[in-house]
Amino acid sequence: MKQQRMTAAEFRREKAKPKRNKFGAKRTVLDGQTFDSKAESDYYAVLKLREKAGEVSGVEMQRPFALIGPDGLLIATYRCDFAFWDHVEDRFRVIDVKGVETPVFKLKQKLMKSLLGINVEVVA
Template identity: 50%
Template sequence: MTERMSAEEFRAIRHEPKPSKYRNRKTVVDGIKFDSKREAQFYASLKQLERAGQVYEVELQKPYALTVNGQLVCTYRCDFAFYDAIQKRNRVVDIKGVATKDFNIKRKLMLAVYGIDVEVIR
């Protein structure tokens, strides 16, 4: 004889959170929700460097409009953009476990349109 489950039991099973596609875990630091633990760790280290005066103007999720021949192709949103006082340059950083095809195209467009080489931290 087979066991039957009630509708409530079925709904409870069906609504269990599905793991993320790349197995990353959302993490909160300073009230900011990050897509992964690695991204949150990078933010924490960046904040320490900012307190030490080694980086300035830290921006999270900064958008860049990627326009070619007057046509908006897409928008790239980096994880971190900041000025590095030690290297004396602006840096754009993205934390990636897996570099997707879309990301690779946007990275090349960032270099072509703005002359910015996006740094990838794995």
């Protein structure tokens, strides 16, 4: 079988095509913010309404958490979709909007609970 070759121009055209998300999520822009999925942007819209109503405050998007083991070494960094103080429930909440819970996410979720005592809530 003969191997086909591609020209440099064909390669550039192929590379310029936007990549499709492996889970089928579509990037969405809302209030100038780009979100990885429509579900994430919908959650943001609800969160902004709750913030205006005074139900939540201190909303942070893509907040990183350093997951440091007992020996002081950095195991990983977990970046949540949303972190905020919920005045209705009177507690700090960490939210991740997921269509599919990957094995890596499940591991980081357990590390967040074990190392930082923070329960990561999954919103579908």
